[in-house]
Amino acid sequence: MIFQFWGATTEEVKSTVVGDDLCRNATLIATRSISISAPPQDVFPWIRQMGFGRAGWYSYDWLDNLGRKSATTIHDEWQTVNAGDKVPSGPISFTAAVVEPPRHFVLEIKSPGKKSPKLHFTLAYELRDDPQGTRLVTRMRSHCSFPLGSLFEKLVLGPGDGLMLRRQLLTISKNASQTSQ
Numbered sequence: 001m002i003f004q005f006w007g008a009t010t011e012e013v014k015s016t017v018v019g020d021d022l023c024r025n026a027t028l029i030a031t032r033s034i035s036i037s038a039p040p041q042d043v044f045p046w047i048r049q050m051g052f053g054r055a056g057w058y059s060y061d062w063l064d065n066l067g068r069k070s071a072t073t074i075h076d077e078w079q080t081v082n083a084g085d086k087v088p089s090g091p092i093s094f095t096a097a098v099v100e101p102p103r104h105f106v107l108e109i110k111s112p113g114k115k116s117p118k119l120h121f122t123l124a125y126e127l128r129d130d131p132q133g134t135r136l137v138t139r140m141r142s143h144c145s146f147p148l149g150s151l152f153e154k155l156v157l158g159p160g161d162g163l164m165l166r167r168q169l170l171t172i173s174k175n176a177s178q179t180s181q
Contacts, residue, residue, distance in 0.1 A: 003163060005032065009033070015137075018103075018106060019124035020139065022122045023143055028142045028154075029140070032140075034172075036133055037177040048079055049075055049079060053068075059168045060163075060167060064164060082096065094108060104124070104125070108120075109121045118145055122139075133177075136169060138169065
């Protein structure tokens with residue numbers, strides 16, 4: 001899968017990340033990482049303010065933010081996301097499953113299903129200490145239990161998430177590094 005382990009070390013791929021326990025039966029797992037020249041407390045606000053109609057997703061704005069540019073500054077009004085809050089993502093919303101500043105932030109989508117969710121998706125951000133400042137390790141986990149779900153993960157969800165998250169991490173690194181100086 002494209003960008004499945006982009007930037008991640010072997011140790012990061014094998015280690016547990018906050019939120020791994022939320023989607024235990026994941027059929028697709030991706031770990032992406034980046035080093036950032038800023039301490040975790042300067043990186044975390046960039047992550048906390050993400051969302052459609054808020055700071056955006058710091059990726060390809062024409063695709064994931066309907067052409068509206070992602071924020072290039074920290075906005076105090078978007079720093080109040082707590083565990084259990086909805087984080088808009090266009091026609092659907094994530095739930096902020098874990099919010100533990102300045103180290104952990106996990107987004108989750110669970111679609112309804114009779115016995116189990118038809119789609120269960122988590123995206124975790126773990127901010128670790130690093131000699132450069134912060135090592136941002138992300139983990140995407142998904143499980144699709146609808147017809148052709150594994151094909152959807154392999155051909156659409158995995159590659160799409162990989163492309164978008166790579167760009168997101170590069171943008172967060174640039175923004176946090178510039179504002180931390």
